[in-house]
Amino acid sequence: MDYPTTLMPRITIIDWRTSPQGDPDSTIERHIIGDAAEVRRFLCETDADLTEEICASDALIVWHNMPLTAQGISRLKQCRAIIRNGVGFDSVDVAAAREHGIAVCNVPDYGTEEVADHAIALTMALCRQILPLDAEAKKLGWLIKVEPRLRRLSTLTFGIVGLGRIGTATALRAKGLGFRVIFHDPYLANGADKALGISRVRTLDELLRQSDVLSVHCPLNAETHHLIAERELALLKPSSFVVNTARGAIIKKTAILTALREGCLAGAGLDVIENEPLRTEDEAATPNLIATCHAAFCSVESKIEMRSTSARIARAAVTGEPLENVVNGVS
Structure with a gap:
């Protein structure tokens, strides 16, 4: 398509070519940006x-899974702001952008x-074995082979890695369902446990040893890459479930798939997975694995909110207004 000068x-x-998330006309963004920019x-x-x-753009709005490396950033001629259309910004080299x-x-707050x-939902599907029971019922049979994995929630400990916005919202939901809720977050000030009525543990190892359900809610960075790998998974009980709705590479893919295949975990619910999507039929056939399509953030309402916020920030970038949610210290 030719664009006028x-x-x-x-x-x-x-947008990401493999799985576009926006609409071709960028209706929401155009409505917010108006005549401030093309x-x-x-x-x-x-x-x-x-x-x-x-x-040659003055601002970029970048959807998830479209990486923007130092090499790509060095080619930007007059860009004032890169807006990551979502919570995580690990796909953008923030240091290179700062340079x-x-x-x-x-x-950070849309989803x-x-x-x-x-x-x-992933936790409930695992604890109540919804997918295996569905498959069994559709065989026109009633042999409940997964009975040993069916659990009473009030007897289980729900462990959270990272008590930010989403971790807190998850903790409140888990608490409401009757779980005993614990968390580990070395960067959170004292007192959050008392405010929420949950328990804090000081080490990741202790969280893993106590958790019947492990739910990951921390950002992906150099410190958290493969935070959960072979050693950490071995600390979980064989009856434990693992849930990840944060970033795939926080959990080492080969480690968790091997743990599931060898029966070292009762199950996993992964909305995100390292080097996503799943790459082979063997990966997809991993037993006791529920995989969703990096879709935890998705709803009609959340995408409208996300795109509206991104467009508002982009508009501010080209009109010289203060920017919201800057993550790399550039004003």
């Missing part, structure tokens, strides 16, 4: 796909309810 600022939306949308797989038109004076922003709900 314009002196207006340019805001470019970069809005364009491109489908890319990696930043090797960035065209000269994209690199080039480009603000990186995210949308709090949805992700917490999804974590609980």
Whole structure:
């Protein structure tokens, strides 16, 4: 498609070619941005796909799974802000952006309810073995082979890694269902446990030893990459379930799939998985695995909120207004 030459600022939306999440007309973004800038949308797989038109943009809105590396950022000619259309910003080299004076922003609050709900949904599906029971019922039979995995929630300990917005929302939901709720978060000030009526443990190892359900809610960074690997999974009870609605690479993929195959875990519910999506039929056939499509954030309402916030930040970037949710210290 040919675009007219314009002196207006340019805001470019970069959607992921493998699984586009926005609409071709960028209806929500255009409504918010109005006549403050020209809005364009491109489908890319990696930043090797960035065209000269994209690199001449004044602001970028980037969907998840479209990585923006130091090499790609170095090609941006006049970009003022990169807005990650979501909570996580691990797909953007924030240090490289800072070196080039480009603000990186995210949308930290749009999907709090949805992700917490999804974590609980995966937990309930595991604790009540919904999928295996569904499959058995559809065989027109009633042999309940998974009875040893069916659990009473009030007897279980729900362990949370990371008590931020989503971790807190998940904790409240789990508590309401009758779980004993514990958490580990070395960066959280004292007192959150008392405010929420849950228990704090000081080490990850202790959290793992106590948890019947482990739910991951921390960001992905150098410290948390493979935070849960072979050693950590071995600390869980063989009857434990693992839920991840945060970032795939927090849990080492080969470690958790092996643990499931060898019966070292009772099950896992993974909305996100390292090097997603699942790559082989063997991975997909892993026993006692529920996998969803990095969709925990999704709802009609959450996507409207997310896209509206991203568009508002992009508009502020090209009109010289203060930016929200800057994560790399560039004002």
